Amino acid sequence: MTAAANQSGRRPTTSRRLERAGIRDVAAAAGVSITTVSDALNGKGRLPDETRSRVREVAERLGYRPSAAARTLRTGRSGLIGLTVTTYGEEPFTFTEFAYFAEMARAATSAALGRGYALVVLPASSRHDVWSNIALDGTVVIDPPDQDPLVSELYRSGVPVVSDGKPGNCPVTAWVDNDHEAAVLGILDHLSEAGARRIGLLTGTSTDTYTRLSTEAYLGWCGRVGQEPVYETYPAHDPAAGAVAADRLLARPDRPDAVYGLFDPNGTDLLAAARRYGLRVPDDLLLVCCSESDVYAGTEPPITTLSLKPRRIGTTVVNLLIDAIEGVDSGTGVDIARLFPPRFRTAGTGPPPGTLMPTELIVRASSQRRSPRTTINAPRPPGEV
Amino acid sequence: MTAAANQSGRRPTTSRRLERAGIRDVAAAAGVSITTVSDALNGKGRLPDETRSRVREVAERLGYRPSAAARTLRTGRSGLIGLTVTTYGEEPFTFTEFAYFAEMARAATSAALGRGYALVVLPASSRHDVWSNIALDGTVVIDPPDQDPLVSELYRSGVPVVSDGKPGNCPVTAWVDNDHEAAVLGILDHLSEAGARRIGLLTGTSTDTYTRLSTEAYLGWCGRVGQEPVYETYPAHDPAAGAVAADRLLARPDRPDAVYGLFDPNGTDLLAAARRYGLRVPDDLLLVCCSESDVYAGTEPPITTLSLKPRRIGTTVVNLLIDAIEGVDSGTGVDIARLFPPRFRTAGTGPPPGTLMPTELIVRASSQRRSPRTTINAPRPPGEV
DNA sequence: GATTCATGGAGAAACGGCACTTCTCGGCCA
DNA sequence: TGGCCGAGAAGTGCCGTTTCTCCATGAATC
Numbered sequence: 085m086t087a088a089a090n091q092s093g094r095r096p097t098t099s100r101r102l103e104r105a106g107i108r109d110v111a112a113a114a115g116v117s118i119t120t121v122s123d124a125l126n127g128k129g130r131l132p133d134e135t136r137s138r139v140r141e142v143a144e145r146l147g148y149r150p151s152a153a154a155r156t157l158r159t160g161r162s163g164l165i166g167l168t169v170t171t172y173g174e175e176p177f178t179f180t181e182f183a184y185f186a187e188m189a190r191a192a193t194s195a196a197l198g199r200g201y202a203l204v205v206l207p208a209s210s211r212h213d214v215w216s217n218i219a220l221d222g223t224v225v226i227d228p229p230d231q232d233p234l235v236s237e238l239y240r241s242g243v244p245v246v247s248d249g250k251p252g253n254c255p256v257t258a259w260v261d262n263d264h265e266a267a268v269l270g271i272l273d274h275l276s277e278a279g280a281r282r283i284g285l286l287t288g289t290s291t292d293t294y295t296r297l298s299t300e301a302y303l304g305w306c307g308r309v310g311q312e313p314v315y316e317t318y319p320a321h322d323p324a325a326g327a328v329a330a331d332r333l334l335a336r337p338d339r340p341d342a343v344y345g346l347f348d349p350n351g352t353d354l355l356a357a358a359r360r361y362g363l364r365v366p367d368d369l370l371l372v373c374c375s376e377s378d379v380y381a382g383t384e385p386p387i388t389t390l391s392l393k394p395r396r397i398g399t400t401v402v403n404l405l406i407d408a409i410e411g412v413d414s415g416t417g418v419d420i421a422r423l424f425p426p427r428f429r430t431a432g433t434g435p436p437p438g439t440l441m442p443t444e445l446i447v448r449a450s451s452q453r454r455s456p457r458t459t460i461n462a463p464r465p466p467g468e469v
Numbered sequence: 470m471t472a473a474a475n476q477s478g479r480r481p482t483t484s485r486r487l488e489r490a491g492i493r494d495v496a497a498a499a500g501v502s503i504t505t506v507s508d509a510l511n512g513k514g515r516l517p518d519e520t521r522s523r524v525r526e527v528a529e530r531l532g533y534r535p536s537a538a539a540r541t542l543r544t545g546r547s548g549l550i551g552l553t554v555t556t557y558g559e560e561p562f563t564f565t566e567f568a569y570f571a572e573m574a575r576a577a578t579s580a581a582l583g584r585g586y587a588l589v590v591l592p593a594s595s596r597h598d599v600w601s602n603i604a605l606d607g608t609v610v611i612d613p614p615d616q617d618p619l620v621s622e623l624y625r626s627g628v629p630v631v632s633d634g635k636p637g638n639c640p641v642t643a644w645v646d647n648d649h650e651a652a653v654l655g656i657l658d659h660l661s662e663a664g665a666r667r668i669g670l671l672t673g674t675s676t677d678t679y680t681r682l683s684t685e686a687y688l689g690w691c692g693r694v695g696q697e698p699v700y701e702t703y704p705a706h707d708p709a710a711g712a713v714a715a716d717r718l719l720a721r722p723d724r725p726d727a728v729y730g731l732f733d734p735n736g737t738d739l740l741a742a743a744r745r746y747g748l749r750v751p752d753d754l755l756l757v758c759c760s761e762s763d764v765y766a767g768t769e770p771p772i773t774t775l776s777l778k779p780r781r782i783g784t785t786v787v788n789l790l791i792d793a794i795e796g797v798d799s800g801t802g803v804d805i806a807r808l809f810p811p812r813f814r815t816a817g818t819g820p821p822p823g824t825l826m827p828t829e830l831i832v833r834a835s836s837q838r839r840s841p842r843t844t845i846n847a848p849r850p851p852g853e854v
Numbered sequence: 855g856a857t858t859c860a861t862g863g864a865g866a867a868a869c870g871g872c873a874c875t876t877c878t879c880g881g882c883c884a
Numbered sequence: 885t886g887g888c889c890g891a892g893a894a895g896t897g898c899c900g901t902t903t904c905t906c907c908a909t910g911a912a913t914c
Contacts, residue, residue: 119865
C-alpha cells in the first residue's frame with residue numbers, strides 16, 4: 085500500500101510544505117503508480133472500474149487538482165483562445181464601445197465555453213510581453229488591418245487565426261463577415277421604394293473593411309442609378325464628431341431626403357439634427373442606421389436599423405477557430421500547411437476560406453411612409469465565397 | 470562555438486521537425502549555455518552587456534519565443550486573471566447584458582493589461598473542467614452569492630479572490646463596492662427636495678448585494694420619514710418583466726409621485742408607462758434610474774441617472790487583486806494567511822478589507838421642476854470600512 | 855509443455871523553461 | 885607563491901503532467 089510513497093525518488097520528502105496535492109501524492113495514497121492515476125482520472129488506459137473509482141475517490145479526498153500549467157506544457161494545449169480587438173486611433177482600449185463588439189464578444193465567449201475553451205481579451209496594440217506570456221491555442225481577430233504584424237506573427241508561429249471581417253492582406257486561417265455590399269444595396273433599394281430621391285450616407289474616415297465596403301457599395305450604387313453621392317465622413321470612434329457630421333449632412337444645400345448612417349449612434353444624431361432643421365421623420369427625411377441597440381424601437385419615431393447579427397458572427401468565428409485547432413494532425417510534426425482539416429484547405433495557395441453571414445433589416449417607422457413593423461432578410465443567404 | 474550543441478544530451482537530434490526554436494537552439498547558436506540565454510533575455514544574472522545583446526540578437530534572428538506554458542510551470546505565475554460573472558437565473562450567460570458589466574469588464578481588462586496581466590472571462594456556472602484547466606493567478610468575482618462553492622474552492626486553493634460587491638459570507642481576499650445605502654438615501658433626499666411626497670421604488674427579486682442593500686435603504690428611509698413603502702419587484706434579468714412592473718407601479722391606487730428604478734432599462738420603461746397613464750414628467754412624476762447609459766441624456770425629457778462608476782470599480786478591483794498576487798511572500802511556502810501583504814491582512818480573523826467607491830448622480834430634467842443639468846456627488850467619499 | 859494473447863499496470867522520457875548552486879579563472883595582495 | 889575574491893558562465897534539477905514503452909501474469913490455444 086505504501087510502496088509507492090516517494091517512488092520516483094526525486095522529491096525531497098522534507099521541504100514539502102502544505103501545498104496542493106500532486107499526482108504523486110494521489111498515487112502514493114492510492115497505492116498505485118502515477119500512470120495509473122493519470123489514466124484513471126482521464127478515462128484512458130486499461131483499468132478495471134474498481135481501480136478507476138478508487139483512484140478517483142482518493143484524488144477527491146486529497147482535493148487533487150491537476151496543474152493546468154503542467155498539462156499545457158505536456159499536451160501543448162492551453163484551452164485558451166485570444167480575442168483580439170484592433171483599437172481605433174490613439175484610444176488605448178475602446179472595446180465594447182459599440183454594442184456590436186460587446187454582443188460579438190459575449191457570443192464568442194459563450195461559444196468557446198460551450199466547447200471547453202476560455203476566451204482571453206487582448207487588444208492588438210497591447211504590450212508584446214503580455215501576448216507572448218500567454219499560451220494561446222488560437223486567436224480571433226476583429227477586423228485586422230492590412231499587414232497586421234500581430235496576425236502575421238501569430239500565423240507564422242503556427243497559431244490558427246480566424247478573423248471577424250474579411251482580411252485585406254493578412255494570412256488568416258479563415259474569416260467570417262457580413263455581406264456588407266448586399267446589406268447596403270438592400271437598404272438603398274428599401275429607401276428608394278419608400279420614395280427617396282436623394283439618399284445620403286453618414287460614414288467613417290477609418291479604413292476598416294466594414295466602412296470601406298459599405299461606402300464603396302454606396303458609391304457604386306450611386307454610379308449605377310445616376311445619383312450624385314451625398315455623404316459626410318467622420319472618425320467613427322469619436323461620438324461627438326458623429327453629431328457634428330450628422331448636422332453637416334443635413335445642412336448641405338443638396339440635402340438628402342433619406343440617410344443611412346453606418347454607425348450605432350447615428351440614428352440618434354440624425355434624429356436630433358433633423359429636429360434642429362425642422363425636418364419631420366419620415367415625412368421629410370427617411371432614416372436608417374446600423375445598430376444592435378433596441379433603443380431605436382422606442383425613439384420618436386422608431387428608427388429602422390440594420391443588424392449585423394453579431395451573436396451569429398461571434399459564434400461562427402469561434403467554432404471555425406476551434407475546428408481548426410482541433411483539426412491539427414498532431415502525428416506529423418507541425419507543418420503549417422497541414423494545420424487545418426481538409427475542408428479548410430483551399431486548393432493551392434489561394435485565399436483563406438471565408439463565410440458570409442446574412443444581416444437583418446429591422447424596418448420601423450423612420451423608413452417608410454406606410455405600414456411599419458416588417459422584417460426583411462438580406463437578399464443573399466449565407467454561403468462560401 | 471558549437472560545443473553547446475545538444476549539450477544537455479537529452480534532446481534526440483533527429484525527429485526534430487521545423488518547430489519553433491527553443492532556448493536550447495538559441496544557446497547553441499549563440500555559443501553560450503542555456504542559463505546564459507535565460508539570464509540575458511530576462512535581464513538577470515551578471516552578464517556583460519556585450520553578451521546580453523549578442524544573445525538577444527541571436528534569439529531575435531531565430532524567432533525565439535519562450536514557451537508560456539513552461540514559464541508558467543516553473544515560476545508558478547501565468548499572468549492570467551479570471552473575471553467571474555455570476556449568472557442570473559437559468560440564463561446561461563448574461564454577461565454584458567447591463568452596461569454596468571460591460572463597462573466594468575472593459576476597465577478591468579484595461580487595468581490588468583496595464584500591469585501585464587490578461588483577463589479571462591469565465592461565468593461562475595461554467596463547466597468545472599474549464600475552470601480547472603486554466604492556471605489563474607487570481608480572480609475577480611462579480612457579486613458572489615453567499616457560500617459560493619466556486620469562490621470557496623478558489624480561496625482554499627490559495628488563489629486570491631477580490632469581489633465586486635460586498636460578499637455576504639464568502640472568504641474573499643478583499644472587496645470593492647459602491648456605498649449603495651448612501652446613494653439611495655441621496656436620491657430620496659434629492660427627490661424630496663424636488664417636491665416628492667410619495668416616492669416609489671422599482672426593484673428586483675434577486676438577492677444580490679446591490680438589490681438587497683438598495684431596497685433595504687429605501688425601506689429604512691420610509692420608516693424614518695414615515696412614508697408607506699410603494700414598490701414593485703421583478704426579475705431583473707428579464708427586460709420584458711421590467712416594463713410590466715413599471716406599469717404595475719404606476720397603476721397602483723397609491724400611485725407614487727416620484728420613482729427610483731434600480732436597473733438600467735427602468736428609465737425607459739417608466740417613461741413609457743407614464744405616457745400610457747397620461748402622466749407628465751417631471752410635472753406629475755419625478756423620475757430617477759440607475760444607469761450607465763447616456764441615452765437618458767437624449768430622452769424626452771432627459772432622465773436623471775445614478776452612475777455606479779463601473780470604470781472605477783473595475784480598475785480598483787483589478788489593482789487590489791494584482792497587489793494581492795504580487796504581494797505573495799514566496800519565500801516561506803504557501804501559507805494562506807501570508808498570501809497577502811500587510812495592508813490586506815485584517816487583524817485576527819476579521820472580515821476581509823473592503824473599499825467603498827462613490828457613486829454619481831447625474832441630475833437631469835426628470836427629477837426637478839426647476840433648472841436642470843447639475844451634478845451632485847454622493848455624500849460620502851471613498852474609504853475603508 | 856511451449857506459444858500466443860489480453861489484461862493490468864509500472865517506469866521513465868519528455869515538455870521547455872527558470873531558480874539555485876557550482877565551477878573556472880584571472881587579478882590582486884600579502 | 886599561495887590564497888582570496890568576484891565576475892562570468894555553466895550545471896543541475898525540478899515544475900507536474902501525459903504518454904510511450906514495456907513487463908508481469910494468467911488463461912487459452914496449439
